[in-house]
Amino acid sequence: MSELKRTKLFDKHVAAGAKMVPFAGYDMPVQYPLGIKSEHLHTREKCGLFDVSHMGQCFISADDGTFETAAKALETIVPADIQSLKPGQQRYSQFLNAEGGILDDLMISRLGLEGHTHTLYLVVNAGCKDDDFAHIEKHLPDGVNLSIKDDTLSLIALQGPKAAEVLGGLNSKVQDLVFMTHTDLPLGDIWAHVSRSGYTGEDGYEISVKHEDVDALVDQLLAHDDVELIGLGARDSLRLEAGLCLYGHDIDTSVSPIEAGLIWSVQKHRRGGEGYLGAARIAADIADKSSKRLVGILPEGKAPAREHTEIQDQDGNTIGEITSGGFGPSVGGPVAMGYVARKFAKASSEINLMVRGKARPAKVVKLPFVPHTYYRG
Amino acid sequence: MSTYYTEDHEWISVDGDTGTVGISVYAAKQLGDVVYVELPDVGKSLDKGDEAAVVESVKAASEVYAPVGGEVTAINEALEDAPDTVNASAEGDGWFLKIKISDAGELGSLMDSDKYKAYCDGL
Incomplete structure (x- = not known):
């Protein structure tokens, strides 16, 4: 190296x-x-x-x-x-x-x-x-x-x-x-x-x-x-x-x-x-x-869902994967982004995140998780 | 009451046939801010080395392994709302779970606090 x-x-x-x-x-x-x-x-x-x-x-x-x-x-x-x-x-x-x-x-x-x-x-x-x-x-x-x-x-x-x-x-x-x-x-x-x-x-x-x-x-x-x-x-x-x-x-x-x-x-x-x-x-x-979309994902509960976590629909079908996930200190809980099939990309779509073999409920949300405070004059 | 440590930085404090398990002060410091702890169900049977819990910092998730085998008799439910207790008191109020030790002989392979301290100094 x-x-x-x-x-x-x-x-x-x-x-x-x-x-x-x-x-x-x-x-x-x-x-x-x-x-x-x-x-x-x-x-x-x-x-x-x-x-x-x-x-x-x-x-x-x-x-x-x-x-x-x-x-x-x-x-x-x-x-x-x-x-x-x-x-x-x-x-x-x-x-x-x-x-x-x-x-x-x-x-x-x-x-x-x-x-x-x-x-x-x-x-x-x-x-x-x-x-x-x-x-x-x-x-x-x-x-x-x-x-x-x-x-x-x-x-x-x-x-x-x-x-x-x-x-x-x-x-x-x-x-x-x-x-x-x-x-x-x-x-x-x-x-x-x-x-x-x-x-x-x-x-x-x-x-x-x-x-x-x-x-x-x-x-x-x-x-x-x-x-x-x-x-x-x-x-x-x-x-x-x-x-x-x-x-x-x-x-x-x-x-x-x-x-x-x-x-x-x-x-x-x-x-x-x-x-x-x-x-x-x-x-x-x-x-x-039909193409996939990157969306914001808010896990319910407190367990963070990390990168590569599988995303499933309510019927257990794989519909995507988390690409960034962790704990948001300002949100005070877990936050994530990931790709889902287009029909699940709408805000408030209900999805499951497969963390350590267990399906954990989550929602698709609008990004950002914390409002931008850019100065626009 | 004696406390033993593993090379993976778990501790187990033994009182009769009950062991209280957590992660060491050294491990908590390495992890940084603990934001979530996933604990097993009470009644779960664990073999030595089985994944007993998961501790997550802002950055990453780490497995916590059973220092010895036994049945989970209690979990520290206070960690659900206050996971940062692990940082504040890793070897006290930040305990993870209690187990009924099935074979006390398994404690023999663990380190006492002096040996563990020397082990950490060498890392």
Whole structure:
């Protein structure tokens, strides 16, 4: 096994008493002494700081210096509308294979900084990034270039109701950003790319800074009483309660964005079945009323239903499988997501979860389990 | 009353032919926040090493095995509403179940608290 990589904040995690685990090729903090449950609740009540530097950051730009050329090129490999992105705007999308299966999910931004508005900035999952970068390289035409920034940029996330106040203390302009927009500005004396987004369901920011600046920025944020370091364990329970997909669990090459309930991320004029890799599958799954769907599942009782738990109908027929499941600290009980046959995808459908050989009743529910608190101005 | 430990971090406290079973302080600390405990039915007969209970943290589910064989005579119903008692008092109020020990000889293969402490230090 190859040696685990470390983010620039590795020493800080260890000094904070983190339990480190291998994740996507990196040695990452799964929890700190506070513990997963308290870290989760702290993020929902105040503000959590996450090291997400293991994720892949890259830029795409065209030799002709136009946004249009770069956007058109990227649109051949993602279902999202990229050409209509305004400077400083951000969209969630996916890379698909030729069959429309999901290779990865990602954030795509058009830089807002004057002189750079022709450039696209992408953040992809750590576990997929090498394949993603190869996939992008393979499909970009001559004259459109990929620039990978893992060697120069770190990424942190500040999430929770106090995030705007805390980050606003370093530059009040971040409070003007609305959800899914971003800007470049100084935080104190550190130059940063700040986006109002995240993966916890809470208001908050993702902040990209140079490797050499990340330690000092984290120190400034942690100096605030409301900020705690939060590990991958709570990151997982937070995103599950927020009904957000985790690549490799809720989504992978075996499902399409439509089956995964991500149709909202495919703009209407991109649903016609052509124009990008996997487009035919998108159109087919929209038309096919029998295809499966990812749904929220609320187990009755207190037993969590974990990933790979079989889902049955009332007659004992297998109708799907749990893809993410556990305990939701803010819900105060078990929560799960999984795929079910389309006719069971309606909210309040009654299903059974086969946990340790016993059928346990559960209901299909609307996602998210905990309301999103994104700041929309 | 003597307490014995298994390599899987269960403890059993023996009083006559009744054993009280739970998971060790070390195990509770490793698991983190306990959110659910599934206990067997009273009257269930367990062989040594059988799955006796399941303890779940936010992250994962772990099996709890019977340290010795016997019949389940009581379960700690308080854990249903307060599973975090396992974190607060793993070797006290956070007990899981009581069994009527069928063969006291099986206790001989378990560790006493000194041996168990040395075992944990070596992990």
